[in-house]
Every structure is written in structure tokens, then in C-alpha cells.
Amino acid sequence: MSFPKISDEDFEQIFMHVINLSDKDNTYKFAFARFLLEYSKKETETHVEFSTIAEYFLKYYWPQICKYKLRQNPQFKKRAKIITILEKEFDKSKNYPQPYDKIEQNEPVKIQKCRKDIEKRCFNDVTYAFQNVETDKLIEDQVPKFFEYKISRFRPRRGRKQRLPIIDRSYGINLNPDAMSFFKRHDVLLNKAVTLEWARFLEKLNRGVPELISKIEGEIPPRDLSTQGMELKRHFDNCFYCENPLLSQPRKIHVEHVIPFAFIAENKLWNLTLACQQCNLKKGGSLPTKKFLDRLIERNKDYRGIIPLLEKSLTELGSRFETIILDRYNDAKSHGFMPRSIS
Helix, strand or coil, X not given: CCCCCCCHHHHHHHHHHHHHCXXXXXXXXXXXXXXXXXXXXXXXXXXXXXXXXXXXXXXXXXXXXXXXXXXXXXXXXXXXXXXXXXXXXXXCCCCCCCCHHHHHHHCXXXXXXXXXXXXXXXXXXXXXXXXXXXXXXXXXXXXXXXXXXXXXXXXXXXXXXXXXXXXXXXXXXXXXXXXXXXXXXXXXXXXXXXXXXXXHHHHCCCCCCCCHHHHHHCCCCCCCCHHHHHHHHCCCCECCCCCCECCCCHHHEEEEECCCHHHHCCCCHHXXXXXXXXXXXXXXXCEECHHHHHHHHHHHHHHCXXXXXXXXXXXXXXXXXXXXXXXXXXXXXXXXXXXXXXX
């Protein structure tokens, strides 16, 4: 297909319209926009199979749904297909603290099943709707096209005269070379715009969830807890959970996130304790029962004036730190992080 020449200004107008103003029942448009940007940045081949796009989608959605348990559409609406696909293979009641590349390596069969289902079930509406926008500025044949695709047939839409096109998934899409060049040259700013709008959409569905932008971008801070561990070891000798002495087994002392790292996405001392290996492994990526949250709050009150790093982390939370900690515990629980009995 030969694409008409389009200016950067017109490409930008349509792209920003798609991510800012068009209807969004779920987050597929953001994921598709992110795919276009990432693919154009590192690839030159203009023809893309839907199986390849499914790989990008899975890389974006697996951490958000399985690791961070972020809701992707309003609860009163039918759940997004990609959620049902992932939860079919990955138990929603379990916590998956591993990064996506580790899951891809350790669970290749499940990952491949997800990719195939995403390819089969998730791309019809978003492929059609992504660039199907109306604009007064340009006539129909001049509306910027980022890609072209084939339609295999049309089906009726309930209660509407307009029929819905069915995308030929076996064909894939052909990217507009000029659009790829535009995406590559403006990658940084366009990615920031996509991430911001994705976060704005998700924050309405995920009240109280911290670090949404970091979770969307996949840039969660590393779990290097050496500094925090040294500080805690100066003041505490027993496991936070079973209260047994730790000094007899120094190599098995774990620095533990009370509210799971997968939810909290930060390494602040107000949420860190020392645990023995047995308790830490038993808890895993789950929440502890409520009595341990109460113990954590009391620990923070008693030691904030003694441990400077703890004082700093509580000051950042503000004067209502007890309420905020409780809220984050309850928010984590409402997002599927289940309390587990430890001792």
C-alpha cells in the first residue's frame, strides 16, 4: 500500500487525539500506541504479524495484571479479555514477584498459550478503532494512517446501523514508513504522553495504588536493601514475625517488605523489617495478617526518633502516617494480595 505524505503536525494531531480524547473502555489503545513506538524505535521491517504484537502486549500486561494486580477497566463492565486470558494461566490468588523475563523463561508453555489467545482475541476492535477518528481539518483520504490492515468481513452491531469490520488476523498490519520515522524521532515525548494517559486512566480504577507510572513503565526500583538492612540490624535482634533470635543465623536474615513489594514498589524503611528465612519464605509475596500490621505501626512509632532513616521515611508519609499505612494495607488486600498466616 502507498501511504499519502503526511506532516509531523498531522501525525501528532491524530496520535494525541487517540490517546487523549477517543473512547477508552479499556487500556488496549495505550498498549497499541506503546507497541507502535517501541517497535518503530528498534525495527525497520514494516510488515508486522499479530503474533508479534501479542508478544509486546503480553510484556506490558503480565506485570500489571499478574504481578501488580492493576485493574484495567471498570468493575461494572465486562472484564477485558486480556485479563481473563492471563488469569486462565496464572492464578489470580497467587503472587508473582518475579520480573516478566523470568516468568517467560520459567513458564514458557503458559506464556505461549497467553500469546496465542491474545493474538486471537484482543486485536479486532483496537486495530480498527486506533486510527478511525474524525477530524474537521483533513478530508477522509488525508487522515494520517499509521498502518494499514485487511478486513475479512463485516458483522452487524447490536442496535446500530453501522457494521463492525472483522480484521484479517492472518494478514497482520503494514506500518507506514513515515509514521515509523515520526515515532522514532519523537519517541521520548510520545512515550511520556502515552504513559501519562495510561496512568490517568488506571488511577480512577486503582485508588490508593502507589507508583502507577513506574509500574506501567516497568521501572520499579531494584531491591537492593543493604543500607536498610544494616540500619535494622543495629536495632533489632529477633525475627519480626516469630520473634526468635536472628543472631545465631546471620546468613539467613532477610530484609522483608511487610506490605508486599509488588504492591508498594518502594524500599522505604517504614515498611521494612528483619525476618528469619523460614518466616520470609512462608510469607512470600503475600500480606501478613492484621496483627503484624499493628506491630509494624507500633514499631514505627517507638523507633522513629531513634533511627534517622525510619524518621525520614515516616516524615515523607506525613503526619497521618498510621492511617496511610493502614490504607495501603487495605488497598493491597482489595487488589488481591491475600493475608497469610505466618506464625
